[in-house]
Amino acid sequence: MTSITFLFFSQRLKMTLTKKKEVDSVIRDTIDKVLVLRFGKASDLVCLQLDDILEKSVREVSKFASVALVDIDSEDVQVYVKYFDITLLPSTIFFFNAHHMKMDSGTADHTKWIGAFQRKQDFIDVVEAIYRGAMKGKLIVSCPLPPERIPRFQLIFKDV
Amino acid sequence: MDNTEDIIGDSFLADLDDLSFCDSKEEDMNVSVNYDDLESVSKLQKTQGYLDMMKKVEDKLENKGNMSDLGDDNLEYKLIVECNALSADIDSEIVTVHNFIRSHYRHKFTELESLVPHPVDYAQVVKKIGNETDLTLVDLQGLLPSDSIMAVIASTTSGKPLPEENLKKTIDACDCILSLDLGKNKVLEFLESILGYVAPNLAVLVGSAVAAKLLGTAGGLPALVKMPACKVQLLGAEEKILAGLSSAHFRKQILKKIEKWQEPLPVRDADHKKKRGGGRISKKKHRYGVTNTRELVNQIQFGLPEESFLDDRFGEGYGMLGPSGSEEVRLPIRWRRLVAHFTKKFKDMHVVRSGASTGFTSCQAFTHAQGI
Numbered sequence: 186m187t188s189i190t191f192l193f194f195s196q197r198l199k200m201t202l203t204k205k206k207e208v209d210s211v212i213r214d215t216i217d218k219v220l221v222l223r224f225g226k227a228s229d230l231v232c233l234q235l236d237d238i239l240e241k242s243v244r245e246v247s248k249f250a251s252v253a254l255v256d257i258d259s260e261d262v263q264v265y266v267k268y269f270d271i272t273l274l275p276s277t278i279f280f281f282n283a284h285h286m287k288m289d290s291g292t293a294d295h296t297k298w299i300g301a302f303q304r305k306q307d308f309i310d311v312v313e314a315i316y317r318g319a320m321k322g323k324l325i326v327s328c329p330l331p332p333e334r335i336p337r338f339q340l341i342f343k344d345v
Numbered sequence: 346m347d348n349t350e351d352i353i354g355d356s357f358l359a360d361l362d363d364l365s366f367c368d369s370k371e372e373d374m375n376v377s378v379n380y381d382d383l384e385s386v387s388k389l390q391k392t393q394g395y396l397d398m399m400k401k402v403e404d405k406l407e408n409k410g411n412m413s414d415l416g417d418d419n420l421e422y423k424l425i426v427e428c429n430a431l432s433a434d435i436d437s438e439i440v441t442v443h444n445f446i447r448s449h450y451r452h453k454f455t456e457l458e459s460l461v462p463h464p465v466d467y468a469q470v471v472k473k474i475g476n477e478t479d480l481t482l483v484d485l486q487g488l489l490p491s492d493s494i495m496a497v498i499a500s501t502t503s504g505k506p507l508p509e510e511n512l513k514k515t516i517d518a519c520d521c522i523l524s525l526d527l528g529k530n531k532v533l534e535f536l537e538s539i540l541g542y543v544a545p546n547l548a549v550l551v552g553s554a555v556a557a558k559l560l561g562t563a564g565g566l567p568a569l570v571k572m573p574a575c576k577v578q579l580l581g582a583e584e585k586i587l588a589g590l591s592s593a594h595f596r597k598q599i600l601k602k603i604e605k606w607q608e609p610l611p612v613r614d615a616d617h618k619k620k621r622g623g624g625r626i627s628k629k630k631h632r633y634g635v636t637n638t639r640e641l642v643n644q645i646q647f648g649l650p651e652e653s654f655l656d657d658r659f660g661e662g663y664g665m666l667g668p669s670g671s672e673e674v675r676l677p678i679r680w681r682r683l684v685a686h687f688t689k690k691f692k693d694m695h696v697v698r699s700g701a702s703t704g705f706t707s708c709q710a711f712t713h714a715q716g717i
Contacts, residue, residue: 320614
């Protein structure tokens with residue numbers, strides 16, 4: 186029951202992208218704003234939590250960020266899944282002016298944010314850190330959150 | 346004058362009693378304010394005070410030349426206050442009767458009260474329309490501006506015509522409002538003519554109604570004249586305070602605040618402060634910065650106890666200034682006062698100075714322990 190209501194929320198305001206062209210155009214067309222691209226499934230619990238937070242903060246960060254959701258299940262998008270090496274869900278990738286922004290949050294993977302955010306304010310802080318770093322011309326920023334609130338995942342390498 | 350004052354006072358008291366009587370009557374009826382009787386609603390026109398004032402007003406308006414009894418300042422002021430009060434009373438009375446009319450007429454034509462908000466216009470339109478169902482037959486020319494007339498005629502209403510007795514009551518109430526409005530106009534005319542004698546220039550500058558209110562709130566012409574300009578501004582503020590507590594105004598303010606809170610977050614560092622350099626800016630900054638004297642005071646000689654203008658224990662030290670430095674120390678006045686205070690206060694303490702008569706120079710303290 187709860188998952189159905191979450192579904193409703195996540196599809197309400199933000200765009201869910203299923204085609205490569207759509208993803209391309211979104212990345213290209215977001216100018217001078219951070220683009221938050223979430224890769225995930227609408228049925229996954231952690232995804233839904235993340236979507237909830239994103240939903241709630243979309244309007245508040247709208248002056249310096251925009252949010253888009255990408256559905257991993259679609260065929261078209263597998264190119265990106267492979268390119269960004271997305272294995273754990275949900276993964277969030279940040280762009281600024283079509284440039285991929287990395288963030289060092291103390292985890293092994295700096296290229297994306299894995300997992301959900303604990304609070305809305307955490308998400309806003311992360312987006313702001315990325316924005317400020319990007320405006321200064323940095324390519325990688327450090328995460329403003331304390332380590333307790335950063336979700337930890339074990340990266341399992343294939344064939345190892 | 347005193348006679349009319351007493352009568353007015355009594356009539357006001359009588360009004361108050363009547364009002365409370367009215368309230369209890371309302372409580373007997375159910376929730377919504379549903380006046381059934383114009384008599385209980387509109388009492389003002391029957392009060393003695395009202396009748397007296399109106400008589401005075403009409404008399405004066407007829408023999409305009411006869412203003413000789415306005416020689417006394419006090420009298421003029423009282424008259425103006427009375428006129429003010431009367432016009433305010435008439436206003437509130439109009440509002441009450443307007444509510445009365447609305448409560449009846451909304452069964453017939455619900456939208457009219459929002460299309461024509463002004464009470465007097467509403468009363469005139471109601472009187473013209475009466476119980477008519479076809480609005481195109483009604484001629485509203487001259488009563489309202491043409492776009493309002495269009496709006497009124499175009500509105501389709503789900504109301505039903507009023508029963509005969511209700512209609513009669515409504516029309517009576519409309520007549521009541523119209524006569525009250527006439528009365529108010531007369532009072533204002535009267536007021537203008539008084540002001541023409543009391544404070545003609547003021548009346549021309551700001552208009553007679555405002556001038557009357559100013560005089561009334563100030564407490565008479567001599568009082569108004571003595572006020573500094575800033576106080577005159579505050580005269581209007583008294584009214585504003587009461588108006589600010591009105592719900593509509595309050596609500597607007599609250600809504601504005603909520604809207605502000607709900608705005609999206611601003612972009613960080615978007616308003617970049619330009620920091621400028623250069624000799625001119627630097628000089629400006631240094632005017633409020635640390636001075637050379639203060640810099641010397643902040644520095645302390647290493648290894649030596651700091652000297653101060655009071656005893657070693659008290660007072661602000663003067664670092665590299667003073668004997669350990671090369672500058673002559675001239676104490677600021679407040680420090681000198683402190684010195685006087687402390688020397689007086691602590692002169693009883695058994696700490697003897699070795700020769701120096703002032704406490705300015707620090708030296709070894711010779712106490713009994715040293716065996717003096």
